[in-house]
Amino acid sequence: MKNTQEFTTMEQLQEMMTSGAGTVLQYGPLVFATDILESGGFQADIYEFAEMPEETGSDIVECRISFQEEARQNFPDGGRAIQWCLERAKEYYLNT
Numbered sequence: 786m787k788n789t790q791e792f793t794t795m796e797q798l799q800e801m802m803t804s805g806a807g808t809v810l811q812y813g814p815l816v817f818a819t820d821i822l823e824s825g826g827f828q829a830d831i832y833e834f835a836e837m838p839e840e841t842g843s844d845i846v847e848c849r850i851s852f853q854e855e856a857r858q859n860f861p862d863g864g865r866a867i868q869w870c871l872e873r874a875k876e877y878y879l880n881t
Contacts, residue, residue, distance in 0.1 A: 792835055792849040799846075808863060815874050816850050819866035826859030829866035831873060853878070 798809045798818050806827075807820030816832040832850040841848060854873065860866040 792851055793832070794847055794849060796846040798832075798850075806863065808867075810867065811845060812871070812874060813879065815853075815870075815878055817867055817870035817874075819860075819863045819870075821863075822859060824859075826861060827863050827866040828859060829856040829869045830854070831870055831878070833878070 795809050795811065795816055798816070799807075801807075802809065802818075802820050808818070810817045814834050816834070818830045818832065819827050821827055830852065831854045833853050835849040835851045837848060838845055856866065856869050860869065
């Protein structure tokens with residue numbers, strides 16, 4: 786798993802997405818991102834909140850998030866990319 790100290794926000798991620806194909810979703814303390822690739826297929830990334838609205842007074846989309854992991858494979862659609870994020874989140878990031 787790749788963990789960097791580089792921060793972004795949900796808002797900044799959404800601005801980089803392909804219109805109509807990419808999406809950014811909050812899932813508890815995590816953020817899932819998927820977008821279509823020029824070479825075909827979809828990528829999937831997981832981020833974790835570094836701060837929350839209660840701490841900053843900002844909207845959730847303006848809070849800093851830290852990149853955690855990128856799928857090693859591409860997916861045939863965005864739904865399967867998000868499914869990978871959900872499975873990884875339940876296995877490695879969430880104590881449920």
